[in-house]
Amino acid sequence: MPLEKIRIGLEVHMQLNTGKLFCRCNQNSGENKIYFNFTRVLRPTLSELGKMDIAAEYEMERDRVFTYEATENTCLVEYDEEPPHQMDEDAVKASVIMSLALHCNTVENVSTMRKVVVDGSNTSGFQRTSIIGFDGYLDTSRGRVRISTVCLEEDSARKVEGGQSAVTYSLDRLGIPLIEVSTEPDIVDEEHAVEVAEKIGSIGMLSGYARREVDSIRQDVNMSIGMGRVEIKGVQKLSLISDFIRYEKKRQESILRAIETVKKRSGGKQIAVKFTDVSSIFEDSSSIIIRSGFKAGNRVYCSLLPKFAGTLKKGDLRIGKEISDVVKAFGLGGIFHSDELPAYGIEEEKISTVYSKLGKQQDDAVLILSSPPSRIGVITSGINSRINKLLSLDLAETRGPRDDGETFFLRPLPGKDRMYPETDIPIKHISAETMDFCRKNIPLEAKELQKELTERYGISEQDAVVLIKSGNMVKFRRIADYYKDARSVARLLLQKIPEIREKSGKEPDENLIMKVLQIAKGENWSRFVMEKAIEISTISGLMGDDLKSEIERQIMSEDDIASFISSGLKDGTLTQKNIIPYLGRSSKKLVDPALAISVFRRMTDQK
Numbered sequence: 001m002p003l004e005k006i007r008i009g010l011e012v013h014m015q016l017n018t019g020k021l022f023c024r025c026n027q028n029s030g031e032n033k034i035y036f037n038f039t040r041v042l043r044p045t046l047s048e049l050g051k052m053d054i055a056a057e058y059e060m061e062r063d064r065v066f067t068y069e070a071t072e073n074t075c076l077v078e079y080d081e082e083p084p085h086q087m088d089e090d091a092v093k094a095s096v097i098m099s100l101a102l103h104c105n106t107v108e109n110v111s112t113m114r115k116v117v118v119d120g121s122n123t124s125g126f127q128r129t130s131i132i133g134f135d136g137y138l139d140t141s142r143g144r145v146r147i148s149t150v151c152l153e154e155d156s157a158r159k160v161e162g163g164q165s166a167v168t169y170s171l172d173r174l175g176i177p178l179i180e181v182s183t184e185p186d187i188v189d190e191e192h193a194v195e196v197a198e199k200i201g202s203i204g205m206l207s208g209y210a211r212r213e214v215d216s217i218r219q220d221v222n223m224s225i226g227m228g229r230v231e232i233k234g235v236q237k238l239s240l241i242s243d244f245i246r247y248e249k250k251r252q253e254s255i256l257r258a259i260e261t262v263k264k265r266s267g268g269k270q271i272a273v274k275f276t277d278v279s280s281i282f283e284d285s286s287s288i289i290i291r292s293g294f295k296a297g298n299r300v301y302c303s304l305l306p307k308f309a310g311t312l313k314k315g316d317l318r319i320g321k322e323i324s325d326v327v328k329a330f331g332l333g334g335i336f337h338s339d340e341l342p343a344y345g346i347e348e349e350k351i352s353t354v355y356s357k358l359g360k361q362q363d364d365a366v367l368i369l370s371s372p373p374s375r376i377g378v379i380t381s382g383i384n385s386r387i388n389k390l391l392s393l394d395l396a397e398t399r400g401p402r403d404d405g406e407t408f409f410l411r412p413l414p415g416k417d418r419m420y421p422e423t424d425i426p427i428k429h430i431s432a433e434t435m436d437f438c439r440k441n442i443p444l445e446a447k448e449l450q451k452e453l454t455e456r457y458g459i460s461e462q463d464a465v466v467l468i469k470s471g472n473m474v475k476f477r478r479i480a481d482y483y484k485d486a487r488s489v490a491r492l493l494l495q496k497i498p499e500i501r502e503k504s505g506k507e508p509d510e511n512l513i514m515k516v517l518q519i520a521k522g523e524n525w526s527r528f529v530m531e532k533a534i535e536i537s538t539i540s541g542l543m544g545d546d547l548k549s550e551i552e553r554q555i556m557s558e559d560d561i562a563s564f565i566s567s568g569l570k571d572g573t574l575t576q577k578n579i580i581p582y583l584g585r586s587s588k589k590l591v592d593p594a595l596a597i598s599v600f601r602r603m604t605d606q607k
Contacts, residue, residue, distance in 0.1 A: 003256070004226030006249060008187035010197055011220035013155075014179045014204040015211040017471055018091045019509070021154045021177035022084035022128065022425075023077040027211075028507050029172035034069045038079070041065055042118040042125040045420070053418035055398070055411050059118045061378050062330060064167055066120035069160065071172040078171045080124040083424045087112075087130075087152075089434075091177035094209035095152040096430060096438040098179050099133025101203050102147045106133040106435075110152070110428040116418035119411070120167050121156035122174065128422055129153035129180070138183070138199060142192045146184035153178050158215075165331060176211075179204065185222065190242035193221065197238055206443035208474030221245060227252055228396030233410060235401050243405035250316070251407070252395055258311040258319050259390055265307040265363050271391065272384050273367060275301035275376055281353050287345035289333070293370030300370055303380075304358045305337075305387075308365035312339040319390065325409035326386045327369060330379050336368040449473070457486035466494055475510055483517050488527045496531045500538055508538040515543060523548065528592040529555055556589040561599045569603070576600055 019027055044056035068079070076082035092110065099106045114126040121127075129151050136147035155176040157169035181200050187193045197219050204210035210217070221232040223245055230252075232244050262271070279299045282290050290300060305312075312320030324334040338360070342348045346368075360366055371379055389395070398414070399407040444452065446468060453464040453473070457480055467473050472493045479493075480486040492513075501507045508516075516537050520530040533551055537543055542550055556564075564586045568574035574582055579600050583591045 003253070004224070006189065006245075007185035007224045008189070008193050008245065009183045009185040009222040010181075010187065010193060010200075011183075011222070012181045012197055012200045013218045013220070014181075014201065015155060015213070015216040016091050016094050016177040016179065016209050017211045017475070018088050018094060018177060018209060020073075020077075020175040021088050021091055021152070022086075022175060023075050024085065024088075025075050025078070025175070026073045026509050027176045028509075029071045029073045033072050034170075035072065036070050037067055038070070039065055039067050040120075040123060042120065044116050044118045044125065044418075047116075047417040048420050049417070051417040053116055053414050055414035056116045056118050056418055058412050061382075063378075064120065064165055064331075067166065067168045068123060068157065069168065069170045069172075071170060074171045074174070078123065078174045084128065087425070087428055088177060090209070091152060092132075092428065092430065093434060093438055093441075094177075094207060095132040095150060095179050096435065097207050097209070097441055097443070098181065098203060099136065099150040100438055101207070101442045102133070102136040102138055102150060102181065102200075104133030104136030104147060104150055106430075107131060108430055110430065112422040112425045112428075113419050114422045115153075116420075117156070120169055121159070122154075123157070123171070127153060127156065128425070130428075138196065140192065140195055140199060142188055142195070143186070145186040145196055148182045148184050149180075151180040151182070153180055163331065173215075179210075185224070190245040193245060194238055194241050197241060201238075202446075203443055205471060206446060206449060206468065206473075207441070208443075208468075208471060208477075210471055212469075212471040223248060225249060225252055227256070227393045229413065230395060231398045231413060232407055233398055233400055240401065240405060244401055244407060247406050248399070251318075254316045254318060255322070255390060255395065256393065258317045259393060261311055262307050262391070271306050271308075271387060273303040273305055273380060273387065275303045275367075275369075275380055276358070278302045278354055278357065278368075281350055281357075282346075285346060285350060287347075289344055290346065290370060297372060298370040299373050299376075300368065301376055302354050302358065302366060302368045304360060305365040305367055306361075307363050309363050310339065310365075312337045312365050314339060322390060322409070323367070323383055323386055326382050327379060329409060329411070330375065330382060332369065332371055332375075332379070334369075338364075338366040341366075341368075457490075459486050459490045463487075463490040463494060470494070478510070479513060479517070482514065483521070485527070488530070491527070492531060492534070496534070500535050503535075504539045506538050508534055512537055516547070519544070519547065525551075526592050526595055528594060532590065554590055556583065556587055556591050556596075558595060558599060560587065560589070561591070561596050562603065565596075565600055565603055574600075 044052055044060055046052055077084055096106055110130045112128050112130045115129050117127045118125050131149055132152050133150040138145045138147060155173050155178045157171050157174040160168040160170050187196055201217055219235045219241060221235055221241060221244055222229055230248055235241055235244060277299050282300045311317045320337045320339060327335050341351050358366060396413045398410045400410045401407055449468055450464045453459060454461055467476050476489060476493055480489040483489055513534060516534045529551060533547060536550055537547055564583055568582055576597060579596055580591060580593055583596055
């Protein structure tokens with residue numbers, strides 16, 4: 001079978017720094033404190049046409065129970081105990097800006113859909129997603145790449161641990177808004193894929209709305225060489241995109257050679273496995289794996305795999321790994337097979353007994369596994385489904401990435417049957433004012449953006465660069481336009497807030513910052529006092545008169561400073577150089593250095 005030229009497409013997912021999408025919870029989890037746990041069992045719903053998605057059906061067969069950790073940045077919306085709120089306005093603006101930047105036809109009315117997901121990553125059993133733009137393009141060094149859609153959706157829960165029958169998720173990530181940019185399969189090779197992902201990510205970063213946290217940008221790589229579309233899910237590092245594409249191409253070419261060998265031997269006859277209980281043969285086995293299985297209540301099963309000898313593990317032929325991945329997906333440790341036996345402490349005479357019992361011929365392979373009796377039926381079905389797909393060279397599926405650049409089977413490739421309308425969220429109209437705002441905020445190139453920030457706000461080039469790279473640019477503009485002291489705002493975002501986060505594990509959101517700045521303007525607080533007030537409010541939650549009282553309690557007033565300076569000047573040793581340590585020794589209160597020096601100069605007639 002001649003292979004087709006490789007076709008590659010990307011789905012780039014970017015978290016936004018705007019807060020949760022369908023509630024007003026903070027997207028940052030603070031100390032990541034777990035308040036309580038709850039469990040769910042999820043079952044898929046049918047599509048509008050009454051059909052069940054194949055990927056959802058597969059997850060249902062795995063029959064797992066999901067435990068969720070409720071963190072401090074979650075509410076009833078994440079628990080699926082309250083309907084979703086209106087879409088976050090800033091998240092909508094960010095996705096419209098991305099759509100316009102990629103030359104898409106941008107919708108005027110946003111309709112939300114439900115996408116069935118029953119792997120436990122969403123408490124509701126579905127993910128909410130909305131198309132924002134379609135039919136766009138991105139110009140690259142290798143030609144134009146078509147953009148199929150730009151979507152706005154909610155991020156999934158974060159997996160903490162998983163086992164055979166139970167999985168635990170943290171809800172701290174659930175509901176964070178994601179922009180998903182999907183390309184057509186116009187990418188010509190792995191290096192081009194890296195360039196496209198980098199360019200799309202750069203637009204998000206330069207817009208100022210993309211988060212910069214770990215795991216905040218992920219790529220799904222779609223590729224085909226003529227045997228079906230393979231989706232490699234959740235690639236986090238740009239540098240690994242090319243590694244995964246090369247590995248997947250090599251894996252599929254290897255499968256093609258192995259299956260051609262099997263077909264020549266079998267003459268095209270149907271091949272299937274049928275497991276037989278052979279526990280009696282292995283009851284006294286010295287294999288630690290077999291004995292551990294017995295202790296857990298498992299039985300040992302074996303089956304003939306006709307005509308597969310030498311294809312399961314020989315050189316780069318690794319069909320055994322393809323079958324093992326499916327078994328592992330059902331929660332078992334994997335399989336033993338005849339291409340690698342004797343091994344794992346399994347005695348040669350027991351293997352010979354099994355071969356004799358099954359009537360193994362030279363070209364036949366044998367599979368052996370340890371499984372709970374209650375699961376052997378569904379596992380047999382899963383293995384046979386896998387073998388039939390391999391024999392038909394239908395390799396379409398969703399695969400996961402490993403840190404070493406290899407991939408593994410996750411689940412069947414989902415289709416259109418997982419989509420149905422969201423009935424809890426009204427259609428969102430994008431107003432002319434919003435569209436005009438978004439057109440004006442299509443990100444410039446980095447150098448142009450840097451120049452615009454320095455000229456408009458009078459901040460240093462270095463601060464402008466860091467604001468852009470850190471993803472704080474949009475927040476900076478909003479706060480600086482209100483507070484009218486751009487340099488103090490830049491310092492607050494780039495220096496003080498990271499200090500507060502490091503000190504307390506908490507980070508002030510924009511709403512808190514704006515409230516404190518409103519007080520600061522009314523009280524004519526200095527930069528030092530303003531920064532301290534934001535720190536106090538972030539840690540203690542104080543606001544209004546309570547915050548003002550706490551500032552008076554903690555920070556030395558101008559009158560107090562003048563009084564201490566007056567006392568210090570009497571002995572003739574007080575100078576501008578030692579004024580700050582002197583005041584620090586004189587009182588337990590904090591000292592505003594700029595105010596102290598100003599008072600000292602005034603009292604000593606210095607300029």
